[in-house]
Amino acid sequence: MAEAVISLADVTKRFAAAGPPAINAVTATLAAGRITGVVGPDGAGKTTLIRLMTGLLRPDGGRITVAGHDTVDAAARIHGLIGYMPQRFGLYEDLTVAENLRLYADLRGLPVAGRGPVFDRLLTFTGLVPFTRRLAGALSGGMKQKLGLACALVQTPRLLLLDEPSVGVDPISRRELWRMVRTLVGDGISVVWSTAYLDEAEDCDDVILLNEGEVLFCGAPQDLTRRVTGRTCHLSGIEARRRSVLAEAVDADTVIDGVIQGRNLRLVFRDPVAEAGRDLLAGLTGVQPAWRLDPVPPRFEDAFVDILGGGPRGRSALAAGRPAGDRMGDTVIEAKALTKRFGSFTAVDGVSFAVARGEVFGLLGPNGAGKSTTFRMLCGLLRPSGGTAGVDGFDVAATPAAARSRIGYMAQKFSLYGNLSVRQNLRFFSGVYGLRGADRQRQIDRMIDIFALAPHADAPAADLPLGFKQRLSLAAALMHDPPVLFLDEPTSGVDPITRREFWSHINGMVERGITVLVTTHFMDEAEYCDRIALIYRGREIALGSPDDLKAQARNGDLPDPSLEDAFIALVEASDAADRSAA
Amino acid sequence: MSGGPPAAGTGRARRLRALVVKETIQVFRDPSSILIAFVLPLILLFLFGYGVSLDANRIRIGLVLEDNTPDAFGLAVAFTNSRFFDTTVARDRRSFEDDLVAGHIRGIVVIPADFAGRLARGGEAAPIQVIADGTQPNTAVFVQNHVQGVWNNWRQQCAVECRTVGSEAIGVESRFWYNEQLLSRNFLVPGSVAIVMTLIGTLLTALVIAREWERGTMEAMLATPIGVPELLAGKIVPYFGLGMASMAVCTTIAIVLFEVPFRGSIPGLVAVSAAFLCPALGQGYLISAVTKDQFVASQVALYTGFLPAMLLSGFVFEISSMPEVIRILTYVVPARYFVSSLQTLFLAGDVWALLWPKLAVMLGFGVLFFAIALRSTRKRLD
Numbered sequence: 001m002a003e004a005v006i007s008l009a010d011v012t013k014r015f016a017a018a019g020p021p022a023i024n025a026v027t028a029t030l031a032a033g034r035i036t037g038v039v040g041p042d043g044a045g046k047t048t049l050i051r052l053m054t055g056l057l058r059p060d061g062g063r064i065t066v067a068g069h070d071t072v073d074a075a076a077r078i079h080g081l082i083g084y085m086p087q088r089f090g091l092y093e094d095l096t097v098a099e100n101l102r103l104y105a106d107l108r109g110l111p112v113a114g115r116g117p118v119f120d121r122l123l124t125f126t127g128l129v130p131f132t133r134r135l136a137g138a139l140s141g142g143m144k145q146k147l148g149l150a151c152a153l154v155q156t157p158r159l160l161l162l163d164e165p166s167v168g169v170d171p172i173s174r175r176e177l178w179r180m181v182r183t184l185v186g187d188g189i190s191v192v193w194s195t196a197y198l199d200e201a202e203d204c205d206d207v208i209l210l211n212e213g214e215v216l217f218c219g220a221p222q223d224l225t226r227r228v229t230g231r232t233c234h235l236s237g238i239e240a241r242r243r244s245v246l247a248e249a250v251d252a253d254t255v256i257d258g259v260i261q262g263r264n265l266r267l268v269f270r271d272p273v274a275e276a277g278r279d280l281l282a283g284l285t286g287v288q289p290a291w292r293l294d295p296v297p298p299r300f301e302d303a304f305v306d307i308l309g310g311g312p313r314g315r316s317a318l319a320a321g322r323p324a325g326d327r328m329g330d331t332v333i334e335a336k337a338l339t340k341r342f343g344s345f346t347a348v349d350g351v352s353f354a355v356a357r358g359e360v361f362g363l364l365g366p367n368g369a370g371k372s373t374t375f376r377m378l379c380g381l382l383r384p385s386g387g388t389a390g391v392d393g394f395d396v397a398a399t400p401a402a403a404r405s406r407i408g409y410m411a412q413k414f415s416l417y418g419n420l421s422v423r424q425n426l427r428f429f430s431g432v433y434g435l436r437g438a439d440r441q442r443q444i445d446r447m448i449d450i451f452a453l454a455p456h457a458d459a460p461a462a463d464l465p466l467g468f469k470q471r472l473s474l475a476a477a478l479m480h481d482p483p484v485l486f487l488d489e490p491t492s493g494v495d496p497i498t499r500r501e502f503w504s505h506i507n508g509m510v511e512r513g514i515t516v517l518v519t520t521h522f523m524d525e526a527e528y529c530d531r532i533a534l535i536y537r538g539r540e541i542a543l544g545s546p547d548d549l550k551a552q553a554r555n556g557d558l559p560d561p562s563l564e565d566a567f568i569a570l571v572e573a574s575d576a577a578d579r580s581a582a
Numbered sequence: 583m584s585g586g587p588p589a590a591g592t593g594r595a596r597r598l599r600a601l602v603v604k605e606t607i608q609v610f611r612d613p614s615s616i617l618i619a620f621v622l623p624l625i626l627l628f629l630f631g632y633g634v635s636l637d638a639n640r641i642r643i644g645l646v647l648e649d650n651t652p653d654a655f656g657l658a659v660a661f662t663n664s665r666f667f668d669t670t671v672a673r674d675r676r677s678f679e680d681d682l683v684a685g686h687i688r689g690i691v692v693i694p695a696d697f698a699g700r701l702a703r704g705g706e707a708a709p710i711q712v713i714a715d716g717t718q719p720n721t722a723v724f725v726q727n728h729v730q731g732v733w734n735n736w737r738q739q740c741a742v743e744c745r746t747v748g749s750e751a752i753g754v755e756s757r758f759w760y761n762e763q764l765l766s767r768n769f770l771v772p773g774s775v776a777i778v779m780t781l782i783g784t785l786l787t788a789l790v791i792a793r794e795w796e797r798g799t800m801e802a803m804l805a806t807p808i809g810v811p812e813l814l815a816g817k818i819v820p821y822f823g824l825g826m827a828s829m830a831v832c833t834t835i836a837i838v839l840f841e842v843p844f845r846g847s848i849p850g851l852v853a854v855s856a857a858f859l860c861p862a863l864g865q866g867y868l869i870s871a872v873t874k875d876q877f878v879a880s881q882v883a884l885y886t887g888f889l890p891a892m893l894l895s896g897f898v899f900e901i902s903s904m905p906e907v908i909r910i911l912t913y914v915v916p917a918r919y920f921v922s923s924l925q926t927l928f929l930a931g932d933v934w935a936l937l938w939p940k941l942a943v944m945l946g947f948g949v950l951f952f953a954i955a956l957r958s959t960r961k962r963l964d
Contacts, residue, residue, distance in 0.1 A: 054805045055805075055962070058964060075962075079805055084802065084805035087798060088797065089802075090798050090801060092608065094607070094611040095607060103601075106599070107803065107806040107808050109597075109807060
């Protein structure tokens with residue numbers, strides 16, 4: 001193994017005397033000249049661990065050395081060696097690109113002579129040459145990220161620490177960033193990269209996998225993925241019934257994890273696929289000859305779920321509680337040439353789609369593409385500049401109140417009252433939706449029952465674990481039994497187990513005829529959708545099932561493209577078309 | 583904290599310069615800084631220059647004339663001629679009661695039916711009755727004093743006209759020094775310079791540092807080789823400059839537009855203002871060390887900086903007339919020393935015997951605040 005750039009020995013950090021520590025007895029060694037990923041869901045302790053490495057936080061127990069310097073005694077020396085990009089990139093938004101760069105060059109002691117070539121190299125490297133006079137605040141997420149990186153690199157550091165650099169950044173910029181960081185590692189810089197996206201973990205040389213402040217795994221990602229080799233497969237031929245088959249499959253003892261991937265199910269077995277798969281197919285109800293099990297290469301996420309003891313089981317009680325829909329297939333949500341202009345800027349430009357009852361429809365696109373604006377027009381929160389939006393037979397612009405009463409809405413951020421208890425939150429939302437008396441009480445009790453909130457019913461919502469917060473948000477959105485559910489980035493940054501559990505509820509409701517509209521920039525979430533509209537620069541550049549989109553991107557170089565590959569290919573094709581048109 | 587590259591000396595100067603340049607650019611690009619540094623001061627200045635007046639001119643009163651003697655008429659004329667009163671005359675006191683309750687008039691003066699008789703008898707207490715609106719105590723006192731004044735003038739006039747030599751013939755003639763016209767504007771406008779500088783020094787400084795925490799730029803800076811003194815100086819220097827610039831604008835407007843007398847010297851004014859900016863900036867920095875949230879920072883700055891400067895500095899309310907406990911409290915309000923120094927400078931001149939001790943106290947507070955700030959700032963987040 002190469003020389004260590006960071007070593008952590010039994011490091012513990014607490015922010016509150018009571019409660020679990022944010023970082024608990026972490027021991028790890030980070031090799032020089034490699035990309036080490038600090039990987040884990042939100043709240044796992046990634047940012048705390050990186051701040052401990054920079055010396056910005058002091059450990060309560062244990063010792064950290066960076067390039068041989070202790071982070072407590074010699075923080076000043078460490079600050080001379082590292083480049084650090086905090087979340088939100090640490091840029092001054094009212095300074096231009098060049099001014100930000102000059103500031104960090106001065107702060108990091110880059111000699112004034114010979115600065116020109118360094119700046120030129122960094123600006124070329126990050127593709128920011130045309131934007132040097134633009135204010136940092138006016139840059140897109142991806143460009144901010146690149147500028148943040150350039151600022152951290154002005155004085156070539158020995159160690160580069162990047163805290164969630166890919167949050168709020170579109171997949172194309174994310175790939176470019178990875179390419180840049182790879183180049184840096186080639187020049188001998190050591191990199192620490194924290195992320196909540198498990199697919200990024202596979203691109204790291206080494207991984208520290210964190211969950212609730214503890215290290216679950218430390219080493220090469222392939223070593224973890226190897227755990228599940230030979231145990232992963234696709235179940236195909238089940239398209240129309242994939243949700244109910246999934247619910248049944250994950251209940252089988254032989255299956256430890258299952259998710260929807262396009263028209264297939266991805267299953268992880270306890271034992272090798274060969275025998276276990278046969279047993280499973282024998283046990284499922286209504287098996288047809290078309291159902292096939294094909295082994296697929298394991299993913300990091302499969303192994304992560306495996307190491308945590310498997311995904312959630314059981315069918316959502318929501319599936320049982322609702323009457324089956326009788327008008328499946330009717331159009332429930334309809335956007336016709338929906339357009340929104342803010343001054344001279346067109347945020348949404350002629351977006352059209354129709355969603356049928358019992359369908360999960362996704363609006364996929366990078367931040368700022370116009371997803372949220374489309375969403376708000378469909379909710380009646382924004383008035384369209386052109387086109388119409390209809391929900392469950394109501395024109396949203398003409399009768400927003402009636403349309404809204406048909407919609408359950410779950411916002412991206414936890415938007416319940418943190419200092420009210422679970423029960424008080426539910427009482428409040430049932431009141432808002434006009435439930436009274438016995439009905440109200442019955443509905444509250446039902447939600448507490450379905451989402452297993454009873455043990456936390458009197459705890460303040462702010463103190464709930466993330467998974468319970470999600471359940472509570474969903475319960476509040478479902479209080480009035482809406483036929484349509486709007487989900488805004490429902491599981492970004494959520495750990496894989498919680499995400500599976502969340503989707504088991506959604507799948508259960510969809511089986512019963514609920515219609516779901518999801519916005520997301522997150523590929524895993526998009527895989528759960530029946531159909532996706534790809535939104536880019538306010539326009540709908542593709543519409544189809546996840547597998548249709550993947551098929552559009554298939555070529556000689558990419559025989560089996562992922563949804564992200566498809567996304568990038570479609571966006572690049574759209575850009576190329578714009579260029580040739582111009 | 584030591585360490586860093588060998589060329590720490592030049593590196594330090596360059597880092598400091600870079601921070602000052604950055605902060606200055608931000609001030610000019612951020613409309614809220616300009617708002618607090620130049621627009622808000624102008625609004626304050628115009629409010630105190632035009633809007634707020636502690637002078638009681640033309641107070642509306644009702645005069646009830648129950649007596650028909652020439653003496654009573656003479657006194658009534660004295661009231662209607664007074665520059666302090668806007669007098670309405672009636673025969674019956676009941677006709678004013680509603681006006682007083684409604685606040686249309688601030689007082690009622692009654693010249694009773696037996697006025698002339700009691701006057702002739704002499705030796706008795708002033709035979710007129712004054713009813714003042716106690717809901718506005720300040721005005722009520724003015725009414726009382728000015729009625730007394732009108733009465734005394736009228737008696738003296740009588741004495742001269744009647745050539746009777748009585749005790750009233752020897753009157754007291756008041757003369758005010760330093761603010762001859764007793765214009766409240768003459769001490770309110772210089773005093774508002776202190777408020778403006780508190781806003782810039784304390785509120786603006788606390789806000790911009792809290793903003794750096796909120797936006798995550800502070801975290802990025804802390805992970806560079808920058809030192810704590812540079813960080814502190816990088817914030818202090820630009821806002822010191824901004825405070826002085828704002829002071830210059832305010833003073834110019836005070837002198838040119840409001841014609842407030844300025845009897846001191848410019849070096850004196852600069853010295854006093856510079857000394858006051860030390861504690862003001864130090865306080866702003868300390869607030870942001872306690873809270874990293876812009877909203878909380880602005881609340882704390884308002885309650886510990888702006889309000890004391892407004893209420894406890896002697897700017898609006900005279901310190902000598904405050905209850906003892908509050909009076910003791912004013913000694914720890916740096917603005918108190920600044921307000922009285924400003925009043926000395928504007929209305930009396932460079933009286934260094936008075937200014938030196940105040941300068942020393944302000945600098946003392948400043949040194950104390952900066953020492954605490956330096957001690958409490960670590961290059962860490964916890």
